[in-house]
Amino acid sequence: MTEFTPATAAIGGAMIGLSAVILLLFNGKIAGISGIFNSCFTKKGLALSWRLLFLVGIIVGPIIASFFGFSLPQSIDASWLVMAVAGLLVGFGSNLGNGCTSGHGICGMGRLSPRSIVATLVFMAVALITVFVIRHLIGGLS
Amino acid sequence: MKHLLALVSGLIFGAGLTVSQMVDPQKVLNFLDISGNWDPSLIFVMGAGLAVFGLAYFLVIKNRKTAIFGAAITLSNPAGINRPLLIGAAIFGLGWGISGICPGPAVANISGGDPKIAVFVVMMLVGMKASDFLKKRKL
Known part of the structure; x- marks a missing residue:
């Protein structure tokens, strides 16, 4: 269980947005963590x-x-094996798809890039299904 | 100045990830678990981030030819919606779904000193280099 924290979530989210604005406005660069x-x-x-x-x-x-x-x-909480496999998948996938939650999810979606909107919908959908399968069908990863 | 601004931008990014608790994999997984004990907090992270970035982009940045320090404004590549984008996003979503960790929070968690984060970060780099290798060979 984690508590619903809309205020700090919004403040933190606004900070992430501000960070991306600074990098693009002053330096001309997209704040995409996987690429950087x-x-x-x-x-x-x-x-x-x-x-x-x-x-x-x-x-x-x-x-x-x-x-x-x-x-x-x-x-x-995750095991060493889960961390190793997840790291590999996250690195491989975000590089192949040219972006992750920051580059596609905030910067790309924020400027209404069709590529980023599609990428974000795909990784969100797959992540939602993955969590559903792991938590509710398998009953958790050891 | 360019380097200082990059550092400042990174500091705000890392602090923002912490304030929003995106750095906590459990928080992320509970957000992705709609049919369980759903914690919708992270909708507010994305909503606020998009609002701030989107407003600034369309009101200020889009009308500029160059960035304030003179560099060209580099937006992501002009390729359309292609297979690498879709396959890559799906594989990324799978990794994110099993761990609750994406690249930003992985890096932000380094100072916590948990060796499992080090494993994640190193494997993430291995995955990226493997993808670069395949891209070069156009597989």
Whole structure:
């Protein structure tokens, strides 16, 4: 069980939107985490680029939020195997489909890109079905 | 300045993921579990994010030729709705559905120090490189 938290959800969502606006308005770049993450590990390597700084910001942002009483989850319930398989699927799929929840879900949908609207509908639908099958048909993953 | 703004943008993104609790896989899974103990909170994350970004895009950004620091405004690729998009989105949705973790929250959780997050992030990179490899060979 998690509580319904519409206010903090909306505030956090607005912050994510604001972050994407800043990156596009000032730097001309789409805040797509999967693409930015992957590009950091290319031939140019971990050269000090805006991408690396953006990722550092995402890593440090939760620490700043913790001063205001918001925290990361205490522990991850999923097993090692589930985490490994899910990570692989998330990386492969988001790269093949050119985007994830941020790039397609916020930036693409926000500018009404047909590609992103379709991609978001597909990954949301598959995720909903996956959760239904795991929780209600199989009865959970060990 | 360009680098500083990227850092600031990342900080706001990571803090926003935490404030909204998208960093909590259970919160995400409970959002995706409509027929169970449904927690609709994350609709508000997406709604607010879309509202802020969409308004700024259509009122300000769309009319600009370049970004404020002079760079071209790069939007995603012009390819239409094709097979890689659909297959990729479906595979991503499967991974998101079994774990409740997408790339942003995976990165944001790194400072929590749970080694399972490290496994997820490393495997995510492996998946991306495998996809790059297949794309290069046009499979």
